[in-house]
Amino acid sequence: MAKVIVSKTNNLVTIQTPARFLSYETGVLQASAGSSQGTITLTDTDTSQKVLNDFDITQLVDTSDSVFGATSSAAVTALNAVVNAAPDTFIKSTDKITALDGVDTSDFTSKEGYGVFVGSSDETLQTSDKFILGSSQITLSTDLKLNSADITSNTNQDIDLIPGGTGKVKLYNQYDFPTTDGTSGQVLQTDGSGSLSFADGGSGTTINNNADNLVITGSGTANTLEAEAKLTFSGSVLNIAPTNAAAGNGVSIYGGISGAANAYISPVGAFSLLQFGDAETGSIFDMRRNKLSFDNDSTNTYIQADSSNPENLEIHADGNIELRADDDVQVFGDINIGGSATIDKVIADTSVSSSGDVGHGAEITFLGTSSTSTTVAKIYYYDGSTWQAFSSATEAAQKALLGYSLGSTMASGFLLRGFVHADSSSLTAGAQVFGATNASATPTAPTSGFQRVIGHAVANDIFYFNPSQEYIDLA
Secondary structure, three states: OOOEEEEEEOOEEEEEOOOOEEEEEOOOEEEEEOOOOOEEEEEEOOOOEEEEEEEEHHHEEOOOOOEOOOOHHHHHHHHHHHHOOOOOOOOOOOOOOOOOOOOOOOOOOOOOOOOOOOOOOOOEEOOOOOOOOOOOOOOOOOOOEEOOOOOOOOOOOOOOOOOOOOOOOEEOOOEEOOOOOOOOOEEEEEOOOOEEEEEEOOOOOEEEOOOOOEEEEEOOOOOEEEEEEEEEEOOOEEEEOOOOOOEOEEEEEEOOEOOOEOOEEEEEOOOOOOOOOOOOOOOOOOOOOOOEEOOOOOOOOEEEEOOOOOOEEEEEOOOEEEEEOOOOOEEEOOOOOOOOOOOOOOOOOOOOOOOOOEOOOOEEEOOOOOOOEOOOOOEEEEOOOOEEEOOOOOHHHHHOEEEEEOOOEHHHOEEEEEEEEOOOOOOOOOOEEEEOOOOOEEOOOOOOOEEOEEEEEOOOOEEEEOOOOOOEEOO
C-alpha cells in the first residue's frame, strides 16, 4: 500500500498519494481510531463519508515522511491537530473547487466540491467555485472552462495575463495583443489578419469658428465641422440671428420650465415682427383646432375653430363673437360703433324657444333702463322717462314708443323690432298680432278702447314685433 501524505497549507488540508491529491478546508475532517488495531479512519464531517477507512498508521506520514503516531490513539491526536488547526488569518474562503481525473479511488472516499484533482481530462469548474492562490501557481495541461462565471481579484488587486516566452494574449483565438505598450496618444489597430498593434491616431475633427454656445453643423468636408455664429443655444434658449446682425437679434425659441414657465417663440433685439412665410404663397398655418390667445386667458380673448364641417370660427373678447361658414354672425353683448354701419341682410330666426328669446337681427334698446322689475315677454311703452306696461284701454300707450320686455328687470332691455318668442302659444301663423289690456300679445283684435297692430305671427308662439305707427280709437 502506497504512503499517504497529510499536510496543511494556509487553510487547506491536503491528502496526497503518488497518483492524486485531495484538498479540504480545515475543520472539515475528523480522525478516529479504525476498527482494527494500528489503523485510523478519517471522516468528512459535512457528509459523514469516510475519506480514509481503517488505514494503516505506518503508511500515513507528514511532509517529512514521519508517521503521526506509533499507536492509533497517538496518530488520531496528532492528525486531528493538523486537520483541525486554525486557518491563517490572511486567507478566507467558503467556496470550493472540483476536478476529477478518473484515477483509481479505492483508497479514498472523496467529497465532490472539496477535492482538487489534476489529470489529463478536460474538466469543468462549477459557477460557485473559485481558486484562491498565494505565491504558488497552478499549471493546467487542459482547458479551463467557466460556466457563466467570472475571473475576479481581491479588492484593488490586478489581474495580469502574461504568456510565457514568445506567447501572446489572444481573444477568441483570433486577436493577438501586443506584448509592449505604445506611446502616449496612440491607438490600438488591427492589420485585418488577427494582429493588434499600437499606432498613431488620426488627426481628429476640426471645428471652425468654435465658441461658447454655438451650434455645430456639418461642413461638407471630411473631419471638419462648423460652429454657427448665427445659431446659438444657451441651454434653454435657441437663438437664430439674421445674416446682417449679431447674435441677440432675430428669433428666440424657449423650451420653458415644466410647471413654472411657458415655452415661447419670440422676435428679439432689433426685431418686433414675427411673420409666417417669406411671401404670399397661400401656405396654411394649421392650428389643429387649438386656441390662438391674446392675453393668456383661455376664457376670454382668443380665436378658436371647432370640428364642424365647414368649421365655425369663434372670436372671444370678454363676450362672444361667432363667425360661421354656414351661418350669420352672432354678437352676444354690446357693439359700439363710432361711425356709420350698414346691415345689408337680416336673416329671420324662428328657432327661439323661450319667452322673451329674440332671433337674429333683433333691434334692442336699453333706453331708460333700471333695476325696476318687469315681466318678461310683455309689451311696454316709453313715457319719456321710464317704461310702463301697455294696455289697449289707454291712449297714451298707443302714441308712445313700444318695446317688448326681454327679462325680469328693465336692465334686460326691450325689443324694438325683430322676431321674438311670445308669452303664450295662442297666436295664429300668418295673422296680425295686437296688444291686449294685460300687455300680452294676442291674435284677437280689441273691440273697445284702442286697437294697434304690434306685429305678425310666424308660428303659434313666435311673431315679428313691428308696432304700427297708427292706431284705431274704438270709442
